[in-house]
Amino acid sequence: MRRIAVLGSTGSIGTQTLDVARRHPGKIEIVALAAGRRAHEAFEQAKEFNVRTIALGKEPDFEIPDGIEVSVGPNAVADLVSLDEVDVVVNALVGAAGLRASYETLKAGKVLALANKESLVVGGDLIMPLAAKVDSQRRESGLAPETGPAGALMPIDSEHGAIYQCLIGEEHREVERLWVTASGGPFRGKKRDELKGITAKEALAHPTWNMGPKITIDSSTLMNKGLEVIEAHHLFDMPYDKISVVVQPQSAIHSMVEFSDGSVKAHLGTTDMRIPIQYALSYPERWDAPVEPLDFTKLGSLEFAEPDTETFKCLALARAAGMQGGTLPCVMNAANEIAVAAFLAGEGTYLGIAECVEAVMNMHDVQSVESIDQLLGIDTWAREQAKSNIR
Numbered sequence: 001m002r003r004i005a006v007l008g009s010t011g012s013i014g015t016q017t018l019d020v021a022r023r024h025p026g027k028i029e030i031v032a033l034a035a036g037r038r039a040h041e042a043f044e045q046a047k048e049f050n051v052r053t054i055a056l057g058k059e060p061d062f063e064i065p066d067g068i069e070v071s072v073g074p075n076a077v078a079d080l081v082s083l084d085e086v087d088v089v090v091n092a093l094v095g096a097a098g099l100r101a102s103y104e105t106l107k108a109g110k111v112l113a114l115a116n117k118e119s120l121v122v123g124g125d126l127i128m129p130l131a132a133k134v135d136s137q138r139r140e141s142g143l144a145p146e147t148g149p150a151g152a153l154m155p156i157d158s159e160h161g162a163i164y165q166c167l168i169g170e171e172h173r174e175v176e177r178l179w180v181t182a183s184g185g186p187f188r189g190k191k192r193d194e195l196k197g198i199t200a201k202e203a204l205a206h207p208t209w210n211m212g213p214k215i216t217i218d219s220s221t222l223m224n225k226g227l228e229v230i231e232a233h234h235l236f237d238m239p240y241d242k243i244s245v246v247v248q249p250q251s252a253i254h255s256m257v258e259f260s261d262g263s264v265k266a267h268l269g270t271t272d273m274r275i276p277i278q279y280a281l282s283y284p285e286r287w288d289a290p291v292e293p294l295d296f297t298k299l300g301s302l303e304f305a306e307p308d309t310e311t312f313k314c315l316a317l318a319r320a321a322g323m324q325g326g327t328l329p330c331v332m333n334a335a336n337e338i339a340v341a342a343f344l345a346g347e348g349t350y351l352g353i354a355e356c357v358e359a360v361m362n363m364h365d366v367q368s369v370e371s372i373d374q375l376l377g378i379d380t381w382a383r384e385q386a387k388s389n390i391r
């Protein structure tokens with residue numbers, strides 16, 4: 001039985017994680033939940049899964065049902081991960097708010113099933129050494145599989161889950177390139193001039209994936225792909241010049257790995273996040289999936305194209321931030337979160353998102369990453385600068 005805490009249980013990844021748990025009651029036990037504002041939904045989930053511990057982003061405005069222990073605030077969410085009864089933490093929080101939870105999960109020696117890519121973008125330099133430590137502990141205590149990765153940090157992002165699977169049984173030195181696939185988002189093929197008056201409603205209509213609002217906007221600007229390039233760099237210890245992005249509009253190929261002999265392994269599957277979520281929880285096993293399998297007879301053609309980084313500048317900005325490293329990805333990410341929130345609130349423009357990110361990146365004196373508190377301080381600074389640079 002895997003005893004799981006779901007952080008962000010009311011969101012897109014959180015609810016799909018609970019779907020996976022519904023399908024496998026004998027293998028997964030949900031023992032703790034964390035949510036932000038949707039307290040009612042969180043309590044309904046607690047009732048269904050018989051969960052007694054909940055952390056909330058803000059105080060609920062109703063009476064707490066008997067038998068449920070509730071804590072409130074950012075520390076409450078991070079504290080949940082160290083509970084004795086938790087073996088695995090699904091971090092499905094959105095944004096840099098998930099950083100501390102990722103860090104504390106690994107520090108407590110637990111498995112981190114990570115959807116919150118911003119954690120790695122901002123704090124990969126701190127998180128990856130911790131993951132390596134938990135991997136060693138898992139090997140020493142016999143919790144790791146006999147072959148393959150020890151499984152302390154399991155990616156939930158479909159691209160990284162795909163690469164993770166392609167790399168099993170392979171030697172790191174024989175990997176030539178990681179190919180991260182992108183759907184291209186709803187504005188694929190459009191030029192800057194055509195994107196001037198884009199509204200939040202238009203940008204929220206993603207062609208292939210149904211996701212939370214922040215990642216949907218990030219997908220449309222290609223910032224999401226930029227965040228994923230940085231995530232891949234940390235997760236798979238790959239230099240940036242060996243990580244390429246290719247647009248694959250059908251989203252059937254979830255990513256690929258090219259090897260030194262020219263062979264390429266691709267991971268294909270239905271576009272349903274419950275598959276990578278489940279794999280992150282079942283590894284090294286595979287369990288039946290609650291989804292339709294891919295029907296190749298109906299798939300039609302597979303297209304590939306180079307991403308247009310002139311129009312979708314966020315991808316180039318994120319890659320530049322990753323390559324420079326240190327605290328720059330933290331600043332880039334914080335500015336993006338503020339610019340996206342402003343766009344969704346009707347206070348900033350679509351093209352203004354990249355402009356804001358670039359302006360704040362240019363103001364920052366890059367430091368090497370030393371601590372979570374340092375990153376949180378820089379994140380706060382970058383958010384303030386971004387608020388004055390909404391365009």
Ligand SMILES: NC(=O)c1ccc[n+]([C@@H]2O[C@H](COP(=O)([O-])OP(=O)(O)OC[C@H]3O[C@@H](n4cnc5c(N)ncnc54)[C@H](OP(=O)(O)O)[C@@H]3O)[C@@H](O)[C@H]2O)c1
Pocket residue numbers: 007008009010011012013014034035036037038039055056057077091092093094095097115116117118156157158209210211212213214215273
């Ligand atoms: N959705 C996808 O298909 C997908 C795919 C790959 C990766 N990801 C990544 O997964 C993460 C989650 O994405 P999502 O699409 O699931 O986002 P989402 O639907 O917006 O859900 C975010 C979750 O975080 C909770 N939350 C926000 N602020 C909080 C706080 N201060 N304290 C406690 N909980 C808080 C929300 O709670 P309330 O709603 O109750 O406020 C909600 O449960 C992101 O990093 C995203 O990039 C998502």
